[in-house]
Amino acid sequence: MAGKTSLLPDAACAYLGLLSVRPDMQGFGIASDLLAEGERIARDDWRRSLMRITVITTHRPELAAFYERRGYRRTGRFKPSFDRKQVLLVPGLKPEWMEKLLAPPRIETTI
Numbered sequence: 001m002a003g004k005t006s007l008l009p010d011a012a013c014a015y016l017g018l019l020s021v022r023p024d025m026q027g028f029g030i031a032s033d034l035l036a037e038g039e040r041i042a043r044d045d046w047r048r049s050l051m052r053i054t055v056i057t058t059h060r061p062e063l064a065a066f067y068e069r070r071g072y073r074r075t076g077r078f079k080p081s082f083d084r085k086q087v088l089l090v091p092g093l094k095p096e097w098m099e100k101l102l103a104p105p106r107i108e109t110t111i
């Protein structure tokens with residue numbers, strides 16, 4: 001497996017998480033392809049108009065930039081990062097919500 005991500009439908013949007021690519025396969029466009037395919041599924045199959053992700057923007061500015069170059073915007077809204085016992089894993093480490101408006105589904109007609 002070269003890379004993976006998870007994609008979940010929510011009431012009004014879709015949530016993409018855990019995007020990762022095997023270190024020796026990075027830089028070949030795999031994450032970009034996974035992201036684009038996730039957006040396609042959310043928009044065309046699930047009819048969602050918004051994609052949400054969380055990114056550790058405070059500690060990984062290069063990651064925020066990676067998503068911004070792909071149309072995502074920072075929201076300034078953070079979620080606390082807890083483990084299963086609701087203990088804060090690393091003080092100050094809060095993932096920020098980033099989101100992207102997805103274009104409406106393509107309507108294809110044949111005449």
Ligand SMILES: CC(C)(COP(=O)(O)OP(=O)(O)OC[C@H]1O[C@@H](n2cnc3c(N)ncnc32)[C@H](O)[C@@H]1OP(=O)(O)O)[C@@H](O)C(=O)NCCC(=O)NCCS
Binds near residue numbers: 019025027032055062
């Ligand atoms: C971030 C990550 C998913 C990118 O995967 P990839 O397949 O190499 O990405 P692509 O080949 O599609 O795109 C390469 C882009 O990533 C950037 N990039 C390369 N290494 C990166 C890194 N460690 N962190 C952030 N961006 C990185 C490159 O500058 C390039 O940017 P550009 O195309 O906009 O100029 C990959 O580095 C990774 O798995 N990192 C560890 C896990 C992680 O941090 N996941 C993100 C969770 S939000």
